[in-house]
Amino acid sequence: MNKIQQQKSENISFNYFSLLSLMFVKKYNIQINQKNEKNILSFYS
Incomplete structure (x- = not known):
């Protein structure tokens, strides 16, 4: 659970x-x- 929370906060900061x-x-x-x-x-048209 602690590892998951750590990964979540890393994902959030990333x-x-x-x-x-x-x-x-x-x-x-x-x-x-x-x-x-x-x-x-001219590129988009």
């Missing part, structure tokens, strides 16, 4: 870290996208 890095990447990508809007528009 998920939190993944979420933070995902948010950072999204924010960074948005800045890049604003610079390259034409390229992105």
